[in-house]
Amino acid sequence: MSRKTKRTLPCAQCGALCCRYMAIEVDPPETEEDYDDVRWYLLHRNVRVLIDREGDWLVAFETPCAKLGPDGRCQDYENRPLLCRSYPHGNEPCEFEGGMFVEEFTTVEEFAAWRQRNGG
Numbered sequence: 481m482s483r484k485t486k487r488t489l490p491c492a493q494c495g496a497l498c499c500r501y502m503a504i505e506v507d508p509p510e511t512e513e514d515y516d517d518v519r520w521y522l523l524h525r526n527v528r529v530l531i532d533r534e535g536d537w538l539v540a541f542e543t544p545c546a547k548l549g550p551d552g553r554c555q556d557y558e559n560r561p562l563l564c565r566s567y568p569h570g571n572e573p574c575e576f577e578g579g580m581f582v583e584e585f586t587t588v589e590e591f592a593a594w595r596q597r598n599g600g
């Protein structure tokens with residue numbers, strides 16, 4: 481017999497890392513034009529490009545949620561969106577636990593170096 485225990489997350493210590501940005505999934509780049517689009521994303525301040533553990537690519541905007549309080553807690557917890565309720569998925573590590581992303585680019589230089597390492 482097994483008993484499922486609820487996962488405990490260290491939210492009180494983390495400062496709400498997962499509430500301080502939002503990210504949109506984009507198609508992984510394949511053509512030179514696609515790679516150039518990624519460069520364009522990264523030329524903007526407070527934008528990151530991420531690759532998650534499944535190989536999905538995301539564009540992330542560093543902007544805190546309007547419902548994030550100064551104490552680092554959600555001010556509308558009962559009405560938070562489904563994405564917030566289901567994060568992190570399953571046993572995946574959240575931002576504070578090591579992150580969901582295997583690659584993170586914040587500048588065009590980092591992205592160019594990654595392309596070179598990966599034969600792009």
Ligand code: SF4
Pocket residue numbers: 489490491492494495496497498499567568574575576577
């Ligand atoms: S990043 Fe993890 S520990 Fe921090 S608030 Fe989000 S779920 Fe909690």
Ligand code: SF4
Pocket residue numbers: 498499545546547548549553554555556557560561564
């Ligand atoms: S709605 Fe609440 S839980 Fe969701 S991102 Fe905003 S502050 Fe965080």
